[in-house]
Amino acid sequence: MTSAPTARRSIRRRPPIVFVALGVLGTLIFVVPLLGLLQKTPWSDLPELLTSDIVIDALRLSLISSVAATLIALVLGVPLAWLLARVDFPGRRLVRAVVTLPMVLPPVVGGAALLFALGRRGFVGGPIYDATGFVLPFSIWGVIVANTFVAMPFLVVTVEAAFVNLDQRFEGAAATLGASRLTVFRRVTLPMIAPSLAGGLVLTWARALGEFGATATFAGNLQGRTQTLPLAVFVSLESDRGAAIAISLVLVAISLVVLIGLRDRWWLRR
Amino acid sequence: MSGLNAHLIVQRGDGFLLDVEIQIEQGQTVALLGPNGAGKSTLVSALAGLIPLDGGRIVLNGAVLDDVDADVFVAPEQRRLGIVFQDYLLFDHLTVLDNIAFGPVSRRSERSTARRSAKGWVDDLELTGFEDRKPPEISGGQAQRVALARALAADPELLLLDEPLAALDATTHVRLRRMLGEHLGGCRAPRLLITHDPTDAFLLADFVYIVESGRITQTGTPDEIRRHPATAYVADVAGTNLFAGVSEHGSVLIDGTHFTLHTADTSVDGAVLVTVHPRAVALHPAEPHGSPRNTWLARVEGIERLGDTTRVLLDGPLRLAADITPNAAEALALQPGTEIWAAVKATEIGISAA
Amino acid sequence: MVFKRAMVSCCTAATLVLTVSCGSQSSDAGTEISGRVVVFAAASLTDVFDAMATAFEAEFPGADVQLNLAGSSTLREQILGGAPGDVFASADERNMGIVNSAGELESAPMIFARNSLQIAVPVSNPGEVTSLADLADDDLLIGICAEGVPCGDFARLVLDAAGVEASIDTNEGDVRALLTKIEANELDAGIVYTTDIESSSGVTGVNIPDEVNVEVEYPMAALAAAPNPVVAGAFVDFVLSPMGQDIVVAEGFDPR
Numbered sequence: 001m002t003s004a005p006t007a008r009r010s011i012r013r014r015p016p017i018v019f020v021a022l023g024v025l026g027t028l029i030f031v032v033p034l035l036g037l038l039q040k041t042p043w044s045d046l047p048e049l050l051t052s053d054i055v056i057d058a059l060r061l062s063l064i065s066s067v068a069a070t071l072i073a074l075v076l077g078v079p080l081a082w083l084l085a086r087v088d089f090p091g092r093r094l095v096r097a098v099v100t101l102p103m104v105l106p107p108v109v110g111g112a113a114l115l116f117a118l119g120r121r122g123f124v125g126g127p128i129y130d131a132t133g134f135v136l137p138f139s140i141w142g143v144i145v146a147n148t149f150v151a152m153p154f155l156v157v158t159v160e161a162a163f164v165n166l167d168q169r170f171e172g173a174a175a176t177l178g179a180s181r182l183t184v185f186r187r188v189t190l191p192m193i194a195p196s197l198a199g200g201l202v203l204t205w206a207r208a209l210g211e212f213g214a215t216a217t218f219a220g221n222l223q224g225r226t227q228t229l230p231l232a233v234f235v236s237l238e239s240d241r242g243a244a245i246a247i248s249l250v251l252v253a254i255s256l257v258v259l260i261g262l263r264d265r266w267w268l269r270r
Numbered sequence: 271m272s273g274l275n276a277h278l279i280v281q282r283g284d285g286f287l288l289d290v291e292i293q294i295e296q297g298q299t300v301a302l303l304g305p306n307g308a309g310k311s312t313l314v315s316a317l318a319g320l321i322p323l324d325g326g327r328i329v330l331n332g333a334v335l336d337d338v339d340a341d342v343f344v345a346p347e348q349r350r351l352g353i354v355f356q357d358y359l360l361f362d363h364l365t366v367l368d369n370i371a372f373g374p375v376s377r378r379s380e381r382s383t384a385r386r387s388a389k390g391w392v393d394d395l396e397l398t399g400f401e402d403r404k405p406p407e408i409s410g411g412q413a414q415r416v417a418l419a420r421a422l423a424a425d426p427e428l429l430l431l432d433e434p435l436a437a438l439d440a441t442t443h444v445r446l447r448r449m450l451g452e453h454l455g456g457c458r459a460p461r462l463l464i465t466h467d468p469t470d471a472f473l474l475a476d477f478v479y480i481v482e483s484g485r486i487t488q489t490g491t492p493d494e495i496r497r498h499p500a501t502a503y504v505a506d507v508a509g510t511n512l513f514a515g516v517s518e519h520g521s522v523l524i525d526g527t528h529f530t531l532h533t534a535d536t537s538v539d540g541a542v543l544v545t546v547h548p549r550a551v552a553l554h555p556a557e558p559h560g561s562p563r564n565t566w567l568a569r570v571e572g573i574e575r576l577g578d579t580t581r582v583l584l585d586g587p588l589r590l591a592a593d594i595t596p597n598a599a600e601a602l603a604l605q606p607g608t609e610i611w612a613a614v615k616a617t618e619i620g621i622s623a624a
Numbered sequence: 625m626v627f628k629r630a631m632v633s634c635c636t637a638a639t640l641v642l643t644v645s646c647g648s649q650s651s652d653a654g655t656e657i658s659g660r661v662v663v664f665a666a667a668s669l670t671d672v673f674d675a676m677a678t679a680f681e682a683e684f685p686g687a688d689v690q691l692n693l694a695g696s697s698t699l700r701e702q703i704l705g706g707a708p709g710d711v712f713a714s715a716d717e718r719n720m721g722i723v724n725s726a727g728e729l730e731s732a733p734m735i736f737a738r739n740s741l742q743i744a745v746p747v748s749n750p751g752e753v754t755s756l757a758d759l760a761d762d763d764l765l766i767g768i769c770a771e772g773v774p775c776g777d778f779a780r781l782v783l784d785a786a787g788v789e790a791s792i793d794t795n796e797g798d799v800r801a802l803l804t805k806i807e808a809n810e811l812d813a814g815i816v817y818t819t820d821i822e823s824s825s826g827v828t829g830v831n832i833p834d835e836v837n838v839e840v841e842y843p844m845a846a847l848a849a850a851p852n853p854v855v856a857g858a859f860v861d862f863v864l865s866p867m868g869q870d871i872v873v874a875e876g877f878d879p880r
Binding site for chain 3 (some may be wrong): 116223225226239240
């Protein structure tokens with residue numbers, strides 16, 4: 001009589017060596033610059049640098065504007081994505097191309113375009129200024145607009161793909177059970193695309209947080225009002241390299257905390 | 271006029287045309303039986319309003335749901351239908367209870383009332399203890415019952431079941447068919463059962479529509495269909511001999527007769543369903559000796575020619591149909607009233623637990 | 625046999641002739657001025673160095689001047705980081721000083737041009753800016769260059785000297801970006817170089833009194849690690865020469 005095996009035999013083949021080699025190289029592209037940053041960090045000055053006005057102001061502005069941009073992208077982007085995915089309207093391909101344009105344009109060009117349209121002399125901003133005296137650039141609203149402009153395409157693209165890949169028969173089943181179209185969207189469609197939506201929101205937020213060119217060109221650069229973390233880094237590079245590195249570390253730290261905190265869930269829909 | 275009164279014309283993109291007329295009265299179960307690809311799912315989508323008709327109209331309990339000529343179309347959410355889909359389409363992100371309560375909640379019912387009545391359905395369909403699980407955590411048989419409960423809980427004016435038992439293993443299939451039969455019987459609304467399984471159709475329906483390639487080729491009660499198949503498909507698939515009986519060690523006493531059939535299958539005892547394919551019934555002018563365990567003297571009641579087959583309807587200790595070649599029929603010189611010996615091998619008698 | 629000997633002497637003669645004639649085209653130093661020379665120049669020197677490069681290449685056809693234009697501190701970082709360059713022309717002495725202290729210069733830096741600051745306003749001057757004091761007005765949109773950018777540091781010196789607490793709305797990363805926004809009328813005023821006013825058609829200048837203005841001196845030097853040291857030295861000499869200084873003045877700078 002054979003006895004039961006005492007330990008589970010595991011037959012696991014090693015991954016192909018070529019993949020491992022290329023994968024390691026790929027990872028190094030991201031790790032090496034990070035190590036460079038850490039190596040040049042003035043660790044002893046760090047506490048003082050991190051609590052300085054310039055960092056606190058930039059951190060506050062960055063968090064407010066990136067979250068605001070993400071929320072705007074959510075409210076406007078999801079319906080837009082739905083329309084692009086489900087309604088075959090004339091000019092749909094054109095709209096889709098225009099919406100993804102900010103992903104392709106250099107951010108500075110985007111900022112310049114925003115300035116030409118929404119600045120004091122812009123064809124939209126001009127009349128508003130003449131009527132109310134409200135100026136969008138050089139204010140936190142300008143930062144939020146710039147961030148939304150570059151980051152929203154990520155949300156639209158991700159969510160549109162999710163809608164397209166969704167098995168619409170479930171929505172049909174919900175309709176036959178008496179659910180109105182909005183109820184179907186709220187109780188069936190949204191929950192079913194929730195993982196993709198979450199991933200899209202994280203991507204959008206991350207892009208907004210890291211935005212530099214469009215913000216600098218459209219909203220300008222003023223500590224406490226428009227100087228976000230990326231702008232603060234750039235400005236500090238001119239005068240105080242230690243401060244620049246400290247602020248960069250703050251950006252890296254925030255991103256790592258959020259991404260690790262979400263624990264792969266948004267990355268691969270696990 | 272109450273019940274369903276529908277003339278459905280749907281032109282599919284691939285050239286397929288569905289053109290059927292269906293009437294179902296209150297309290298009646300109609301089966302739509304046909305091979306795969308016959309257009310059955312298109313029909314379900316059209317009745318549900320998920321695709322519009324290209325012609326015809328649908329009237330349910332006097333209300334027009336779709337009328338192409340009059341340009342009337344009622345959206346799916348306004349039609350009070352209950353549908354059990356082929357893939358169930360349960361909402362994976364909701365619990366069993368919330369799935370069942372989905373219809374009433376969507377129709378603005380008070381959430382607590384809806385959940386309470388959903389709990390009633392949970393108990394009814396023997397799902398007690400599973401109501402807080404999510405669909406990925408339950409078995410296929412349980413999922414089918416949830417789908418049925420969800421459709422019934424919506425208090426529908428028409429119940430549509432699209433191949434409800436297709437995805438189940440043999441044992442579960444039989445068990446759930448019985449449960450389905452009970453619940454259909456208790457439902458007042460007209461019921462439409464879509465299936466490719468003739469046994470399901472004959473056991474569950476009051477009336478059967480045969481649909482082939484988008485057209486109705488025969489309608490009738492299960493008995494009529496079986497005894498008088500109008501097409502080769504019907505004869506082959508639907509025209510099989512079906513009896514109920516009690517089996518003991520392979521000896522099956524057929525209900526309503528004094529006749530016992532002997533089957534080689536001794537695995538099932540008790541109440542059984544017996545099938546004998548018409549082609550398995552051999553006819554002999556004299557009493558045959560040798561292997562067939564089942565032989566008896568029958569009398570020809572009727573003869574029908576169906577393409578390459580001649581169907582002989584036999585009366586006697588056991589009423590059943592036999593399919594033989596036209597040459598054989600001629601050689602035997604069969605006529606209504608002729609006495610003839612019928613023989614069926616024990617291995618050709620199929621039984622299953624009822 | 626005879627033919628071969630004739631060929632050899634022919635080729636030898638030809639080679640001698642070519643060498644002599646090539647040699648007579650060399651500079652005073654007796655070596656060739658040719659090949660690529662990379663000039664790191666501050667962005668505010670774009671126009672003058674564009675013209676300088678063209679003139680240099682016309683004077684020395686074998687040379688190819690490549691301009692690397694960026695903010696002075698960016699250029700400084702690049703040089704300190706080991707980026708290959710032949711010449712460094714900075715918009716301020718601070719950045720040149722850092723590079724010098726690091727031992728990256730071939731020889732002491734030379735001042736090759738001077739500049740001063742002016743207030744730039746859009747052509748229509750919507751903010752009705754007429755002096756430095758007007759820059760304290762909260763209602764106006766004012767921009768200067770960021771701290772650490774030479775133009776920005778100088779602007780702050782000027783404002784301090786004049787005792788004006790300007791209501792700044794943006795610190796631009798480089799003077800070109802600042803000019804663009806003023807030209808587009810998105811800003812009411814900004815402090816830029818006098819040369820910028822002259823080179824831009826979309827802005828007008830408002831004078832800053834000499835007593836509070838700064839005199840900006842532009843230093844230039846060949847780099848110690850220059851890949852092409854001969855042409856590097858020649859280029860610096862050219863900029864300091866009368867021909868080079870003509871170009872400097874033509875572009876609105878003050879000569880050295």
